[in-house]
Amino acid sequence: xxxxxxxxxxxxxxxxxxxxxxxxxxxxxxxxxxxxxxxxxxxxxxxxxxxxxxxxxxxxxxxxxxxxxxxxxxxxxxxxxxxxxxxxxxxxxxxxxxxxxxxxxxxxxxxxxxxxxxxxxxxxxxxxxxxxxxxxxxxxxxxxxxxxxxxxxxxxxxxxxxxxxxxxxxxxxxxxxxxxxxxxxxxxxxxxxxxxxxxxxxxxxxxxxxxxxxxxxxxxxxxxxxxxxxxxxxxxxxxxxxxxxxxxxxxxxxxxxxxxxxxxxxxxxxxxxxxxxxxxxxxxxxxxxxxxxxxxxxxxxxxxxxxxxxxxxxxxxxxxxxxxxxxxxxxxxxxxxxxxxxxxxxxxxxxxxxxxxxxxxxxxxxxxxxxxxxxxxxxxxxxxxxxxxxxxxxxxxxxxxxxxxxxxxxxxxxxxxxxxxxxxxxxxxxxxxxxxxxxxxxxxxxxxxxxxxxxxxxxxxxxxxxxxxxxxxxxxxxxxxxxxxxxxxxxxxxxxxxxxxxxxxxxxxxxxxxxxxxxxxxxxxxxxxxxxxxxxxxxxxxxxxxxxxxxxxxxxxxxxxxxxxxxxxxxxxxxxxxxxxxxxxxxxxxxxxxxxxxxxxxxxxxxxxxxxxxxxxxxxxxxxxxxxxxxxxxxxxxxxxxxxxxxxxxxxxxxxxxxxxxxxxxxxxxxxxxx
Numbered sequence: 001x002x003x004x005x006x007x008x009x010x011x012x013x014x015x016x017x018x019x020x021x022x023x024x025x026x027x028x029x030x031x032x033x034x035x036x037x038x039x040x041x042x043x044x045x046x047x048x049x050x051x052x053x054x055x056x057x058x059x060x061x062x063x064x065x066x067x068x069x070x071x072x073x074x075x076x077x078x079x080x081x082x083x084x085x086x087x088x089x090x091x092x093x094x095x096x097x098x099x100x101x102x103x104x105x106x107x108x109x110x111x112x113x114x115x116x117x118x119x120x121x122x123x124x125x126x127x128x129x130x131x132x133x134x135x136x137x138x139x140x141x142x143x144x145x146x147x148x149x150x151x152x153x154x155x156x157x158x159x160x161x162x163x164x165x166x167x168x169x170x171x172x173x174x175x176x177x178x179x180x181x182x183x184x185x186x187x188x189x190x191x192x193x194x195x196x197x198x199x200x201x202x203x204x205x206x207x208x209x210x211x212x213x214x215x216x217x218x219x220x221x222x223x224x225x226x227x228x229x230x231x232x233x234x235x236x237x238x239x240x241x242x243x244x245x246x247x248x249x250x251x252x253x254x255x256x257x258x259x260x261x262x263x264x265x266x267x268x269x270x271x272x273x274x275x276x277x278x279x280x281x282x283x284x285x286x287x288x289x290x291x292x293x294x295x296x297x298x299x300x301x302x303x304x305x306x307x308x309x310x311x312x313x314x315x316x317x318x319x320x321x322x323x324x325x326x327x328x329x330x331x332x333x334x335x336x337x338x339x340x341x342x343x344x345x346x347x348x349x350x351x352x353x354x355x356x357x358x359x360x361x362x363x364x365x366x367x368x369x370x371x372x373x374x375x376x377x378x379x380x381x382x383x384x385x386x387x388x389x390x391x392x393x394x395x396x397x398x399x400x401x402x403x404x405x406x407x408x409x410x411x412x413x414x415x416x417x418x419x420x421x422x423x424x425x426x427x428x429x430x431x432x433x434x435x436x437x438x439x440x441x442x443x444x445x446x447x448x449x450x451x452x453x454x455x456x457x458x459x460x461x462x463x464x465x466x467x468x469x470x471x472x473x474x475x476x477x478x479x480x481x482x483x484x485x486x487x488x489x490x491x492x493x494x495x496x497x498x499x500x501x502x503x504x505x506x507x508x509x510x511x512x513x514x515x516x517x518x519x520x521x522x523x524x525x526x527x528x529x530x531x532x533x534x535x536x537x538x539x540x541x542x543x544x545x546x547x548x549x550x551x552x553x554x555x556x557x558x559x560x561x562x563x564x565x566x567x568x569x570x571x572x573x574x575x576x577x578x579x580x581x582x583x584x585x586x587x588x589x590x591x592x593x594x595x596x597x598x599x600x601x602x603x604x605x606x607x608x609x610x611x612x613x614x615x616x617x618x619x620x621x622x623x624x625x626x627x628x629x630x631x632x633x634x635x636x637x638x639x640x641x642x643x644x645x646x647x648x649x650x651x652x653x654x655x656x657x658x659x660x661x662x663x664x665x666x667x668x669x670x671x672x673x674x675x
Contacts, residue, residue, distance in 0.1 A: 021059060021085060021086055022082075024056075024085045028085065028115065029044045034116070035114060048075070048077065048452075049078075051067055052079070055067075055423060056085075059245055063448055064421065065421070066429065066448070068452065069427060070454030070455075072454045079092075080108065083245060084112060088244035089216055089217070089245075092220070092249065094220075094248075095559070096221065097129065100123065101123075103249075121215055123166075123168075128186045138184075139185050140154070149179075150181050153175060153179050153180075156172060156174070156175065166207075176534065190367075191277065212239055222248070222253060223261070226257055245422075251438065252438065252558075252610065255441050255442070264375060265401045266375040267398065268303035271303040271306075274348070274368055278292065278348060279296040282355075289355055290355065295344075295351055298344045302337070302340050302344045303341075305333075309331060309334045310331075320393065320395070323390060325383070349366065403584075407441065415443075424447075428614050431648040433449070456622075464646075465631075466634070467634070468638070473574040473575075478573070480513040482632045483513025486569075486571050487516075490525055491521055493672075494547060495545050495548040496546065496548070497548075499549065500556060502554075502575075503553065511527050527548075528541055535552075535555055538552075557614050557615045558617070563622045568668050569619075570616065572629070577605075577607065612648060626668045
């Protein structure tokens with residue numbers, strides 16, 4: 001465990017007498033303390049206690065803290081225990097709704113009872129997570145009756161709505177997060193009617209906000225935190241000034257989430273949604289007063305033309321791609337397409353304003369027209385040189401985006417707005433002692449730094465192999481070689497294998513190679529591939545891993561917890577360097593070069609090290625786990641920078657040959673059979 005105070009005397013290890021809160025933490029985690037008394041299986045982990053003490057000191061000193069807590073440290077209890085014992089009002093933010101629910105429904109109530117702290121808890125999500133009663137009333141009129149799955153899902157939501165207290169749609173059993181019904185029964189910032197809504201008195205979003213303002217500890221998520229910073233609405237924007245401590249778990253995702261909300265976007269989907277709602281409202285409240293069908297058809301045509309112009313006239317785009325702004329603006333017809341969007345939105349606004357309709361829905365439609373027209377006009381003008389613009393092109397739409405290069409300025413402004421303790425923690429925050437990958441991008445160079453290492457015995461539990469005979473990643477034969485190797489490893493283990501790829505393009509190629517080898521095996525393998533089903537469904541099908549190989553890309557590199565024998569081999573297809581042609585990556589590299597830094601050393605290598613740690617972290621999840629990590633990129637063993645990447649990984653025992661790797665897997669499989 002290493003703790004550093006990056007204030008005056010930066011980099012000097014801190015020693016001080018424990019304060020009252022730190023002493024209370026020691027008592028809570030002791031053999032005679034409440035945690036041990038409540039659970040006979042509880043055993044304090046030294047790194048967990050170190051982290052809990054550091055959190056307690058930071059709360060007492062009102063000093064910001066950044067903690068990288070390795071897998072198995074038990075970081076959730078390490079920050080929740082001192083938080084509860086402190087009696088301070090706090091906000092805890094997570095990256096995912098699932099962890100939000102875990103904290104609110106399981107961890108916090110359990111610890112509150114064990115520590116006998118009578119604190120009031122609240123859960124606050126974004127408005128898209130709550131049922132909108134007003135839109136639920138309208139949903140049967142707009143749902144496509146030919147979609148029997150959507151009709152059934154709506155019926156399920158209607159039945160559940162009669163007895164729910166929270167309105168949190170996560171309570172609805174079997175409701176797919178991709179269901180077409182969700183946009184019909186939830187509100188957005190654009191279509192929410194606010195206090196004009198006829199269902200305002202029973203609004204679930206309003207109730208959730210009210211409970212959050214009255215609670216001692218509120219659990220939110222990063223999306224909500226940044227959305228409210230950007231939009232200055234009345235959720236976290238009102239909550240944050242009232243708390244003494246703000247904790248961010250899964251903090252490594254803050255940058256990616258923050259950039260989604262701190263920028264400006266205009267998408268063809270927004271325009272089409274507006275057109276649909278404008279037609280519905282026009283025919284319902286102002287039929288015959290304006291040519292609503294003509295107006296909405298014009299908007300839909302503009303959205304289509306904008307996508308075509310961004311795609312250079314191609315009618316199809318098989319995969320999503322990011323395109324540099326200058327490349328798009330240089331294409332023939334782009335300027336005309338964007339100007340046409342501006343004009344059509346202004347026509348829609350003019351028509352909406354001219355209609356004297358009392359329905360609150362109509363007032364919001366006029367505001368949406370004005371907002372989208374302002375955004376379209378902004379993209380038609382020259383951009384701010386301190387921000388980056390690019391275009392996201394997908395098979396079905398297009399989005400224009402503008403954002404800062406990082407969240408440093410926004411987060412610094414929040415930290416300076418009032419005196420409170422800010423705590424950031426994750427299993428992966430950097431590859432150096434100062435965690436500069438995270439702290440530099442977030443403006444946290446002055447925070448205390450704690451490295452709480454994993455308690456796992458990696459040299460004993462895990463092996464690392466970097467096959468040198470593998471084709472280089474740029475070789476067209478590489479994905480097939482990865483798949484065939486994965487099949488050989490999985491055959492020894494009877495499945496129980498993950499293959500993590502750095503690109504979506506590699507997924508089908510790797511999967512095809514595994515399936516080809518699988519046909520020759522006595523016990524064929526079932527290959528599960530990202531995109532064929534939702535992530536949750538794939539993981540459920542994977543189950544205990546027997547006979548299964550899962551092939552996934554970015555969404556499977558983190559946030560996946562498969563402990564025990566279910567996962568015993570993880571193959572990473574190549575070193576996860578950021579794609580150099582990504583507009584945001586290019587802009588960051590240019591900014592580093594402009595200030596005299598090295599884009600490769602300061603950015604590309606640091607990003608690869610963090611991603612590699614995240615992927616490798618899927619393998620060993622408990623003290624009993626055993627497994628093999630294979631990095632199928634010979635550059636890790638041949639290039640000078642490979643040493644830095646190896647250093648970023650847990651201290652697994654190195655293997656040199658496939659024979660050694662398969663022998664280790666035989667040993668792992670034998671232990672599983674014995675158990």
